[in-house]
Amino acid sequence: MLGVGAYRTRSRPALGAVLPVPISEMTWQLTDEKNQSVRPADWIDRPVMVFFGFTWCPDVCPTTLSDISLWLEELGAEADRLIVALISVDPERDTPDALAAYVGNFDPRILGLTGSADEVARAASEFRMTYRRVDKDDGDYTMDHTAGVFLFYPDGRFASIIDFHEDRRFAVPKIRRTLS
Amino acid sequence: MKHLLLAATLSLTASAALACETVTVGDLSVEHGWSKVTIGAGRPGVFYVSISNSGATDDALVGISTPAAGMPMLHETVVKDGVASMPHAMSIPVPAGQSVQLSPGGYHGMLMGLTAALKEGDSFPVTLSFEKAGEVTVNVEVLSLRAEGPDCADAGQ
Numbered sequence: 065m066l067g068v069g070a071y072r073t074r075s076r077p078a079l080g081a082v083l084p085v086p087i088s089e090m091t092w093q094l095t096d097e098k099n100q101s102v103r104p105a106d107w108i109d110r111p112v113m114v115f116f117g118f119t120w121c122p123d124v125c126p127t128t129l130s131d132i133s134l135w136l137e138e139l140g141a142e143a144d145r146l147i148v149a150l151i152s153v154d155p156e157r158d159t160p161d162a163l164a165a166y167v168g169n170f171d172p173r174i175l176g177l178t179g180s181a182d183e184v185a186r187a188a189s190e191f192r193m194t195y196r197r198v199d200k201d202d203g204d205y206t207m208d209h210t211a212g213v214f215l216f217y218p219d220g221r222f223a224s225i226i227d228f229h230e231d232r233r234f235a236v237p238k239i240r241r242t243l244s
Numbered sequence: 245m246k247h248l249l250l251a252a253t254l255s256l257t258a259s260a261a262l263a264c265e266t267v268t269v270g271d272l273s274v275e276h277g278w279s280k281v282t283i284g285a286g287r288p289g290v291f292y293v294s295i296s297n298s299g300a301t302d303d304a305l306v307g308i309s310t311p312a313a314g315m316p317m318l319h320e321t322v323v324k325d326g327v328a329s330m331p332h333a334m335s336i337p338v339p340a341g342q343s344v345q346l347s348p349g350g351y352h353g354m355l356m357g358l359t360a361a362l363k364e365g366d367s368f369p370v371t372l373s374f375e376k377a378g379e380v381t382v383n384v385e386v387l388s389l390r391a392e393g394p395d396c397a398d399a400g401q
Contacts, residue, residue: 119283122290122355123321124328126280127348130390165283169389194327202315204356211328228323229349 084191087112088220092187094151094179097164102149102177104220111223111242112147112216116193116209118154119166124211124228125150126169132213133171135236142243143173145218151187152178153195153209215242262367262383263394269380271299272338277370277382278394279355282362289313289362291353291370291384292393296343304375305336305344310384312368314357321349330354335375348392362386 090104115132117125129150136143150167152158155178158166163176178184188195193210200206211228215238223242226235266275276294289312297303308316318333336351338344346352353370362368366386373379385394 120287122280122288123319123330123348123352126290126389130348130392133390162283166389169281198329202356206330208327208329210326211323212326225326227326228328 082192084193084214084216084222086220086222087216090187090190092179092183092190094177094183094187095160096149097160097167097176099160102175107147107216108220109218110145110147111218111239112149112214112220113239113242114149114151114191114214114216115212116151116153116188116191116195117211118152118207118209119158119162120154120206128211128213128228129167129170129174131232131235132174134232135239136171136173138236139239139243143239146173146239146243147175148173149175149177151184151191152176153184153188153207155179155181155184215239217242263385263387264396265383267380267382269374270303270377271301272297272303272374272377272380274372274380274382276394276396277384278391279362279368279384279386280391281364281386281389282358285358285361287358289355289358291316291355292346292348293353293370293372293382293384294343294345294347295338295372297338297340300340301376302340303338303377305338305372306334306375307373308353308370309373310355310368310370312359312362312370312384313355314359316353316355316370318351319354320351338374364388 087104087107093103096102158178167174167176195209198206212225215223217223224238263276263278266273274295278292280290282289310316319330320333321330367383369381370384371379371381
């Protein structure tokens with residue numbers, strides 16, 4: 065693995081960064097890969113793990129979802145109450161059906177959420193994450209996006225972020241802290 | 245030689261050992277060429293590989309081509325302030341005496357304009373163009389979306 069050692073690991077965003085609002089104060093409304101409406105209130109009393117991405121993404125997103133699947137495998141039944149969701153930052157292409165085909169390749173506990181551009185923007189703002197469309201010469205486009213995995217306690221409080229290049233030995237203990 | 249024997253043994257015992265073959269051009273050896281399943285042909289595929297330079301001269305990977313995709317390009321995943329972006333890499337340095345990995349979360353080939361969806365167990369050739377050593381073609385094995393790399397006995401990833 066190239067350059068892993070060069071990335072700083074940390075349990076929370078740098079000082080001065082704005083923290084995600086508690087799940088209990090979030091207001092977005094999205095649709096899961098089974099076409100069911102999902103609201104933050106549905107996640108009350110459950111620990112939550114959220115990753116933003118898009119299914120056209122060839123490297124970062126499948127890598128992260130593979131990592132998440134391995135973490136869930138390691139946690140086993142311990143993680144059954146954990147809500148795990150991929151929120152698409154590319155709702156234009158990521159329909160619920162597209163997400164179903166995608167998340168079906170990973171741990172079955174991973175939900176795929178999408179919605180209107182406004183609702184995705186609302187969710188992004190409440191998670192304090194950023195994303196940006198990058199147009200390419202051939203008319204195609206890709207998305208830059210915050211690549212960390214967000215963790216929340218069952219009472220909705222923000223717990224920590226697992227960074228994209230963070231040593232995976234730290235990931236499972238971080239998740240475990242949100243489960244009890 | 246030991247390495248070749250090992251690869252040959254693997255090909256007898258595992259159905260998918262293409263990615264474990266090593267090809268050489270000049271002082272460069274190229275192995276572990278692999279890709280991931282795509283959902284349909286509309287989404288880009290990915291290409292990962294290991295390159296080592298046993299020579300005394302720096303080289304660089306300057307391009308890739310494949311019949312599997314109309315527009316293959318080299319990219320690098322860069323994470324800055326927590327935000328991932330994927331700039332085009334004009335060339336990937338392969339310094340003398342060193343190994344370079346195109347691997348998840350770092351340098352990778354992005355296969356745009358796929359001629360067909362990539363399915364698990366498929367394989368396709370990718371030709372790598374090096375600034376000094378010239379061209380060499382590897383067989384690329386398509387693994388699942390969850391895969392972290394080919395399962396080679398000697399895989400150093």
